[in-house]
Amino acid sequence: MNGKATTTRTRLERGRSALGPALELVHTGRAPTRAVLTAELGVTRATAGAVAAELEALGLIRVDSRPGAAAGSQGRPSHRLSVDDTGPVVLAAQVHADGFRAALVGLGGRIVATAPGCVTVQADPAQVLGEVVDAGAELLRRSGRRCVGAGLAVPSAVAEPEGTALNPLHLAWPAGAPVRDIFAERVSAAGITGPAFTGNDVNLAALAEHRHGAGRGAQHLLCVATGHRGVGGALVLDGRLHSGSSGLALEVGHLTVNPEGRPCHCGSRGCLDVETDPLAFLTAAGRNPGPEVSLLQRARDLLRGEYDDPSVRAAAEELIDRLGLGLAGLVNILNPDRIILGGLHRELLDADPDRLRAVVADRSLWGRSGGVPILACTLDHNSLVGAAELAWQPVLDDPLAALA
Structure with missing residues (x-):
């Protein structure tokens, strides 16, 4: 009995440790079926099925209940996997020389809703980021969706670990503005849940294109x-x-x-x-x-x-x-x-x-x-999608902990 219990517990632990890798495979489109997921994870079919079921229970993916096979293929049909279009979202925002944009982005890099902002970016980063977050909060209010984090793309090198914008050359912001802290404060003050992240806009565009676009x-x-x-x-x-x-x-x-x-x-x-x-x-x-x-x-x-x-x-x-x-x-x-x-x-x-x-x-x-x-590049608003990737990363790393 103890041996069986230990075996069951070991399988459960293996399954939980595979949740993050499995979610990333579905998120990036590299596991369109449960059979592919099984092969990519290197686990048994039973474990892959349990992992997929857990991710579905968390509201992150969908498992097609009617397995199908591609035309001309042989072997047992496999259950199709996709991200849950009604699941959680993250708030993504981008500031550039001609304005800003806020968006809600789901898994798979799908933009759910957007709100373009002002044409002129003010010299005070706190004012601009406050307006960005307010626009995002309104999107969230209208959508009724759960938010699990926020990400911001800025046209500047962002120093690590401080999170300061060192050279916002085409904005009137002061060099060294603490944009990450400001953004995180505004996100928290707006009652938006989840951690907040900030990064350089082209870095984030590359990240988005690598996961979902021309760089895959x-x-x-x-x-x-x-x-x-x-x-x-x-x-x-x-x-x-x-x-x-x-x-x-x-x-x-x-x-x-x-x-x-x-x-x-x-x-x-x-x-x-x-x-x-x-x-x-x-x-x-x-x-x-x-x-x-x-x-x-x-x-x-x-x-x-x-x-x-x-x-x-x-x-x-x-x-x-x-x-x-x-x-x-x-x-x-x-x-x-x-x-x-x-x-x-x-x-x-x-x-x-x-x-x-x-x-x-x-x-x-x-x-x-x-x-x-x-x-x-093939993605529209790839810097926005990349900002969302920053916010999704904790969920991709450990879905259970991030959604607890």
């Missing part, structure tokens, strides 16, 4: 993106976001790609940050950026709608060449197995993919031997 399956993923202003980079190594010793890795915006180019906010000249962002494109094309819409949207509209205009095409080619030069240098240093591009860089890749890939191949040692795949 890459071992060493390089992400470079330009949003509303400036250029950022991020690196995922062996499936984990690489942020360096203090959160400041991959400040790729300050690679020099044009020594005689535009002055940069960092004090240098011709950095990727000021040579390949939306303002650089609009300026090179001879267009007035104008205050009526965001720089990113204005640049996108111009590139999509007027690419046949010689001045627009010439500006795009100029930016592509400088972006390619910067990417080639990063390939030589980092040797990634995939590059993904976001923001306006995604549009430049779409406009002339052969030109960009040729520049990278010509300027990089490894590019000449076969090339590094260069793909467009």
Whole structure:
């Protein structure tokens, strides 16, 4: 009897220790069926079934009660697994040079609801983050959903472990603003449950794309993106976001790609940050950026709608060449197995993919031997989804403890 009890207890412990890995597999779409879950976890079918049932009881996933098999497949049909669309959510928020956005995000990276915010970001980070959290709290009130945490994406390097925004260059915020503490305080004051996290927007975009988008399956993923202003980079190594010793890795915006180019906010000249962002494109094309819409949207509209205009095409080619030069240098240093591009860089890749890939191949040692795949980011609002990933991580690590 004692032996049977011990065996049962051991199986139960193994099952509980597999809850987090199992949830992550379903969350990232890598375990669409219970059979795949069994194989990925390396457990028995009974254990995988118990784990799936526990996650379903927690309101995190759904197990199809009618197992099915793909057309043409052989063997016993397997129960399909999916995230529970009615389950808990996290509050995700993003602040950028042209405003902010709050959203509710479920498992699987699914955005449930969004609330765009102001157009002008105030110089006081506490005021801005208070407005962000208020917008998120209203979304939660209307949804009636349980919230298990909050995540914030900001256009600045975020120092670890302090959680301070060191260089919010395109915001009027003071350098070193304690954004993580401010955000956590506002979240708590609004009565929103769960821990609060803060990270750099491009880091979080890379995390989201690696789990749910164009970076899925890459071992060493390089992400470079330009949003509303400036250029950022991020690196995922062996499936984990690489942020360096203090959160400041991959400040790729300050690679020099044009020594005689535009002055940069960092004090240098011709950095990727000021040579390949939306303002650089609009300026090179001879267009007035104008205050009526965001720089990113204005640049996108111009590139999509007027690419046949010689001045627009010439500006795009100029930016592509400088972006390619910067990417080639990063390939030589980092040797990634995939590059993904976001923001306006995604549009430049779409406009002339052969030109960009040729520049990278010509300027990089490894590019000449076969090339590094260069793909467009595929997720809308990937920084928001990445902010949500920060908030979901404690649940992915230990679902029982996080939801207790």
